[in-house]
Amino acid sequence: MPNKIWRVVDLLDWTSGYFEQHGISNPRLDAEVLLGHLLNKSRLQLYLHFEMPVFQKHLMPFRELIKKRIEHTPVSYLTNRKEFLSLDFYVDERVLIPRPETEQLVETVLATKMDTPQRLLELGTGSGVIATSLAVHQPEWNIVATDMSEPALAVAEKNAETHACTAQITFMSGDLFEPIKQIDNPEQTQFDWIVCNPPYVKNVERDSLSPDVRDYEPEIALFAGDDGLAVIRRLIAEAPQYLAPNGKLLFEIGDTQSDPVSDLINAEPAYCACELLKDYAEKDRLVLASVSSEHSPA
Ligand SMILES: C[S@@+](CC[C@H](N)C(=O)[O-])C[C@H]1O[C@@H](n2cnc3c(N)ncnc32)[C@H](O)[C@@H]1O
Structure with missing residues (x-):
């Protein structure tokens, strides 16, 4: 200059x-x-x-x-800010930068007709944008948010504090459902909703990612094994144990993963329905799988 x-x-x-x-x-x-x-x-x-x-x-x-x-340091890591559903969130290198597609996951939950306050589990909360924006819109709901990354959880807790949601969200650290297994009260291990934006990038796709993503965002937030389904596979298999009757599992997928993910859901007898929802670019982006009113969690 x-x-x-x-x-x-x-x-x-x-x-x-x-x-x-x-x-x-x-x-x-x-x-x-x-x-x-x-x-x-x-x-x-x-x-x-x-x-x-x-x-x-x-x-x-x-x-x-x-x-x-x-x-190629991402702009959001330089400003420490990212807007999500018109709310302002703090972000840094400890967390994935929230993507606009993920706003649709929150909007899908909020658009569902529900008569009672819901109990919701978010797995892999990262910066906490999903749990926090749901808490802001639904102050009666009880939310548990987990992540395997303790540094990410520190960011999520900071964001919940900024938006005055700490009393409503319990943050827990650990691998997928492991933290829930530590809860003593069985009633608190059942959820009306389990939501997740999991890592779903294939290891082999690493070189095709933009340097902003590949070189700066946390690996644990991006990659999920050779087929990108390592976390999703476990999520689909284990979620029914933690879903209350009529409960719903809602998660984000990569735009080429709808076929294998539908196969995994269809092979799991606990689910009675599965819907694929498209993003604004008309790509399959969200999976909504439900269990029936007769579902028995354990
Ligand atoms: C794609 S990021 C999503 C972050 C945030 N929910 C969002 O939508 O912006 C995935 C998150 O899952 C966490 N994660 C990855 N594998 C996990 C696992 N096995 N158990 C719990 N959390 C995991 C990562 O640390 C990361 O924060």
């Missing part, structure tokens, strides 16, 4: 050009988000202050952000 008096507009133009040269996919947007973050202004406010000079005390840290971005 050459030495001169920089106005907001000059910085945005220069930075987006520089990002473009370095193969950053949304150069202008990223430049705006990073500069807005540093100046504590929204993107709209930046446009309203196009002519405003940016002084040295902001130029130095902005240079640092630019350098990290061309090394």
Whole structure:
């Protein structure tokens, strides 16, 4: 960045050009988000202050952000922010950056007609966006959220605190259903909903991922064995033990996984129905499997 008096507009133009040269996919947007973050202004406010000079005390840290971005550090890890269902969440390298597709999982739960407060288990909560946004929208519900990664759970707890949901969500650490096995009261081990956005990337797909994802997001949040189904397979097999009568298992899948996942559900006699839900790009993205009213969990 050459030495001169920089106005907001000059910085945005220069930075987006520089990002473009370095193969950053949304150069202008990223430049705006990073500069807005540093100046504590929204993107709209930046446009309203196009002519405003940016002084040295902001130029130095902005240079640092630019350098990290061309090394492919994701913007959300640089700003420590990600919006999810219009709520603001803290994120860092300990957690997967929540994806817009996952908002649909929460919307699907909220759109289901239910007469009583629900008991819901989220497995692999990561930053806690699913559990926390459900808690915000349904303050009567009782939610348990687990993750195998203790560092991720620390982020989830921070987000629940920000949104005043700590009394409503119990966070537990461990591999899939292991934490639930530690609960003494059998009534508390049964759930109306089990929801999960599991890792589902095949190990062999590693090289095809963008460097932003592959080199920065936690491996444990992404990869699930040679066929990408290592976690999903266990989820489908074990969930019925923890589903209350009429309970529902809802989880996200990769866009090529609907056939093998449907086969796994159909082979599991505890489920009485299975539905595939498409994302906004018309790809199969969510699986909703239900057990019957006669279902007996254990
Ligand atoms: C794809 S991320 C989803 C994070 C968050 N729920 C979201 O939707 O943004 C998967 C999460 O599952 C956790 N995880 C992976 N394998 C697990 C396992 N066997 N048991 C519990 N959690 C697991 C990871 O640590 C990660 O936080």
